[in-house]
Amino acid sequence: MNVFKKDKKQISIFVTAGYPKLDSLNEQLELLESNGIDFVEVGIPFSDPLADGPTIQATSEIAINNGMNLPLLFEQLHDRKSTLTIVLMGYFNPIISFGIDNFLNECQLLGISTVILPDLSIEIYERYYQAKFESKGVFPSFLITPESSNERILKTAELCKNSFVYLVSSNATTGGQSNFSNDRLKRYAKIKEICGNTPMFIGFGIQSSEDVEKVQSVSDGAIIGSAYLKAVGKGEEIEYLNELR
């Protein structure tokens, strides 16, 4: 059973653990659950987030300065009341530092079956890590872009059959302005078709409920990051979530 496969179109939100306050995570999870969000990506802050634009860079820096780290994040997750599905998202280095085995054990204990490690490529994953991850029931979701070849998409979809394919809306760092033109949407629809039975979500640059609707029409759902974090920064997350509904 793939928990990301549902009969309805979904919305997922990305939050940076430790932002805006060190212990904000569990409040955030409860808020997102009560607002009908389908699953949450919890970002592990890193000092050098290569694929991220200014918003997530800033939230990561604040979170690190607040004292967030991986052991503490796991502690907070052990204390959570929310039953929302959680996907951990983080650059590889803090995970190496924590220890891959320790990391996978914690995921297993917490019932987290999907992680997104944006700087771990499929090739390196397959050669060095796949056996280990799968033995702990952890199945990464991998990124593709609208420019990915059909062959690459097919391979990614196969590898993600227990998680989901993460399609980035355009080949750009997070938080940019995406243009969801008809041509773009057609390409997304084609990619969705290639993904077959593997759920496919679209993220990066999704801001408004109109964006969400467009993206949902050609995928299993939308993933919102920077736009939500900006609202959190202004203390306007409730308003933001209301608008999404």
Add this chain to the structure above:
Amino acid sequence: MQLKAQPYTQPDDLGFYGEFGGAFIPELLRPNVEELDSAFRQYCSQDDFKLEFICLLKDYVGRPTPLYHSKKLSKKYKCTVYLKREDLNHTGAHKINNALGQILLAKKMGKKTIIAETGAGQHGVATATACALMDMECVVFMGEIDMKRQAPNVKRMEFLGATVIPATSGSKTLKDATNEAIRYWINHPDAYYLIGSVVGPHPYPEMVALFQSVISQEMRSQLLEKTGSEFPTKVVACVGGGSNAAGAFYHYYQEESVELIAVEASGLGLKSGKSAATSFLGSPGVLHGSMTLLMQGEFGQVTEPYSISAGLDYPGIGPLHAHSIEEGRTKTVSVTDKEALSAAKSLSQNEGIIPALESAHALAALQHIEIKSNDIIVINLSGRGDKDMKHYIESK
């Protein structure tokens, strides 16, 4: 470029040197890196490419650089000491070798815009120079703090026609300038990213090492002429990211009798918390697209290193060095700010050569290594000290 030196210079198909290296990059960067890799494999072994590169190194850079027998250092250390004079290259350091190699490749690829990161500004100046020569647009990312510390080099780059963009994220130094360059590359895949050392995702370490390998290639023939043997007993080079060291070691990795000594900056001292001695203080981790030794905190956040020498304060080290150090092929020595300053002064006043602060670390390492009277030691003098005069004057 014709000699192939396995295994330290030749990574496997995924770019690994032992457990280090690889391409730990987001999928967004994959097309860029793949395009680079296939162009590198296609062009760099072609004869016309090699010829063009060799001609530029000769006529534009002024190669071969001399291998100078330093009688004063030889006397002081009771052995034979040679200096490989990379300081005499056009623009004053080894960095130009790599900048020209990569710009030729960029040209073959039909690129029009070059981006680069720089710390002290040496690689930025070399890149701006190569871009001026080849009529390329040049955009250099430099940490906001480094721009203040190295203002004359900012002016030099701008005078050469480059645009310098301050990196305002993170700690606002070299590692952040590198992040910004990579982000810019993700968002502008038509640009060519000209990285300045043997760091970054595969194939950069392999490629930069190859373009710098001219250093040891020349050393071999120069030593043969001067001593009757191509092989010294020791080669000593400083390591920031490790490009001058990779070039100086390249054609010696396979000759086990040649001891390879990499010199890292220990800043105010290894235990002071103000150091850049990655191999002593680092642990395996991923930064800027490769697995390497990395200076990091308890929870895997990359720490900001310190050295008086801006070219050596990088928190990582090239993956080929990480591997070679772990294998015991390369030995490491660390040198403090103070020792480097004093070695710079000594070379200036005894030989009339003002070395770069980075290279002064390699000179100072002689105090820390065991030397026998029959030793023939080559020190790679990676650059000249014009840019460091302020430090030298202040330290008097």
